[in-house]
Amino acid sequence: MILTALTRYYHRLAAGTDNVGNPKVPPYGFSEEKIGWILVLSSDGLLVDVVPHLSTDKKPQPKLMSVPRPEKRTSGVKPNFLWDKTAYVLGVEANKDKAAAQSQPFVPSEKTFAAFKQYHVQLLQDTADEGLRAVRLFLEHWQPEKFAQAPCRPEMLDANVVFKLDGSSGYIHQRKAAQALWATLLVNDEAERGLCLVSGEEAPIARLHPAIKGVWGGQSSGGSIISFNKESFTSFGKEQGANAPVSEQAAFAYTTALNYLLRRENKHSLTIGDSSTVFWAEAAEHAEAEEAEDLFAAIMDPPDDEQENNKIFNVLKQMEKGRPLQEIAPDLSPDTRFYILGLAPNASRISIRFWLDTTFGKLFDNLAQHWQDLHLEPQAWKTPPSIWRLLVQTAVLGKSENISPLLAGEMARAVISGTPYPLSLLSQLIARIRADGDANGLRIALIKAVLQRRFRKDLIKEEVPVSLNTESRNTAYLLGRLFAVLERIQYQALGELNAGIADRYYGSASAVPFSVFPRLLSGAKHHLSRLRKDKKGMAVNLDKDLGAIIEQLPETFPRHFNIDEQGRFAIGYYHQKQSYFAAKESTANEE
Known part of the structure; x- marks a missing residue:
């Protein structure tokens, strides 16, 4: 299913072009690789120049080339055809001895150069093409020690290089004779033939699949989704790729499509936890598929640009209100197929973390439900948060490297598939609030989302309020409100303290209220008595708030709260606390 969908996506890409008219993906037998330098050869095989093929960034990087x-x-x-690293093409590599590298930046790489030279001299022995003949002559006469002379440069070391014939356009590997020769090399007469699991047709089966690069945390040389390197992985005496037969062309198609999706500049990849998440759409019209992909990307990872952010903010507002897809994006069909694939590194292999094959209409409903579950008043953010920004709220010290990879994957799956959020998300949020005392809007919105999703799935009986609900009789919610009132009373009576009741008692009040609240209420009486001397009106209002909440509580405080009740306590605390900020802002505006 995954490979079939990726193969179809490759054919869609192959039929299109980018902004400057170049193919989006290379044809069969080709690959987009990072090429740093171009070796310009004369027709006699002399190296006349080296030209950088680098980006214009502050720190130039090799650019992609087919x-x-x-x-x-x-x-x-194993040498590549008409391109490779300097260790193969020029027989030199960077000196790994840093002390010696200052005087001698390169060292010879005889074995790799000999393999590259033998391979090409043999292939190009009888060629009549001027460009291919120049490569052969160059390799026959080149000596690695010549790298110390112009036009070679030390910064070329270990980069990938290609050949160009002086005075001609294009590169030597793009010449018709080179491509015709390469086409004959692609035909593997020794390949085992079989029924391809992707195309359903009999074809040569790929023994090894091309490498997949760009998975966050994976090896720079790439990894494989399908590979067999131990006897325990094989069956019926089959070897390597024959255990899961995929034709050479299908293997090329799905890996090329995946490499395209994983490149950041193509904007089809998100990093969530330790997973690289790629996505793509299928529709009758390419433009419609691209619109679905753009909308999904903007919702999952809102742009930094203020103007663009405002656009997606308006979309999310409509999603929160339950507006249907056809009202928000009338040009998008709900039946458009949409695919999401989560990948994580596992040594030289790549693990599938999650896979979703759905319609965009269903996916949109799941995303809308996520934003409805997150909705909190007052608004918990100024700019819409990505999943990554939400997950940072669970991390120790607020550092992204401390996010649990397992939690990140489970949360991403819950958002895109509409399943309950993991309970570990709730427990980690409560643990962070107890540890650092920061019951901020994003944390409370996430707690509310977890509980509201559980209510939607009939896992708990009572809905969670979006804003301050003075009619709620939920004990945990009421005690959270009560704690906020007690904190307000202390603050108004004593001002800023090094350690107020929230710093000292929030954890125990939210978990074992019976052991804390009687003591806090006793202290509040003294604070109110002091407050009546200086701020009589304030004291009266806070005393009313205190009495109104206590009147709705049971006669005895609960012995302990479970994880759901601790979540409701946090929400009640946030709602009541924010009501005082709102009142303060309203008074300031009136003045």
């Missing part, structure tokens, strides 16, 4: 697909070098020496 080249004959690379060999999969798990071990051993």
Whole structure:
């Protein structure tokens, strides 16, 4: 299912072009690789110049170029066709001895250069093409020690390089003769033929699949979704890819599509926890599929640009109110297919964290439900938060590297599939509030979302209020409100303290109220007595709030609260506390 969908996506990409008219993905047998330098050869095979192929960033990086697909070098020496690293093409690599590198920046790499030279001299022995002949002559006469002379530069070391014939356009690997030769090399007469699981047709089966690069935390050389390197992974005496037969063309298609999706500049990838999440759509019209992809990306990871952020903020507001997709985006069909794939590194392999195959209408409903569950008054954010920004609220010290990868994957799955949020999300949020005392809007919105989703799924009986609900009889919610009133009384009576009741008692008040609230109420009497001397009106209002809440409470305080009740306590505390800020702002505006 996953490979089939990726293969179809490759064919859609292959039929289109980018903004400057170039194909979005390379044809079969080619791959987009990072090429740093171009070796310009004369027709006699002399190196006349080296030209950088780098980005214009502050720290220039090699740019992508479509080249004959690379060999999969798990071990051993295997040269690529008409391009490779300097260790293969020029026989030199960077000196790893930092002390010696200042005087001698490169060291020879004889074994790799000999393999590259032998491979190409043999292939190009009888060529009549001027460009291919120049490559052969260059390799026959090149000596690695010549790298110390112009036009070579030390910054070229270990970069990928290609060839260009001086005075001609394009690169040598793009010449018709080179491509015709490469096409003959792609035909593997020794490949085992079988029924491809992707296309359903008989074809040569790929023994090894091309590498998948760009998975966050994965190996720089890439990884594989399908690979077999131990006898325990094989069956019926089959070897390597024959255990899960995928044709060479299908293997190329799905890996090329996945590599395209994983490149950040293509805006089809999100990092959530330790998972690289890619997404794409299928529709009758390419423009409609692209619109669905753009909308999903903006909802999941709102843009930094203020103007664009305002646009998506308005969309999210409508989603919170339950507006249907056709009202928000009338050009989008709810039946558009949408795919989301979560990938995580596992040594040289890539693990599938989650996979969703659905319609965009259903996905939109799930995303809308997420924002409805998060909705809190007063608004908990100025700009819409991404899943990553929400998850940071669970991390120790607010550092993203402390986010639990397992929690991140479970939360992403809950958001896109509409399933209950993980209970570990609730427990971690409560633990963070107890640890640092920061019951901020994002944390409370997430707590409310977890409980509201559980209510939607009939896992708990009582709905969670969006804003301050003075009619609620839920004991945990009432005690959260009561704690906020007690904190307000202390603050108005004594001003700022190094350690107020929230700093000292929030954790125990939210978990074992019986042991704390009698003492807090006793202290509040003294604070109110003091407050009546200086701020009589304030004292009267706070005493009313105190009495109104106590009147609705049971005769005895509960011995302990479970995790759901601790969540409701936090929500009640936030609602009541924010009501005082709102009243203060209203008074300031009137004045």
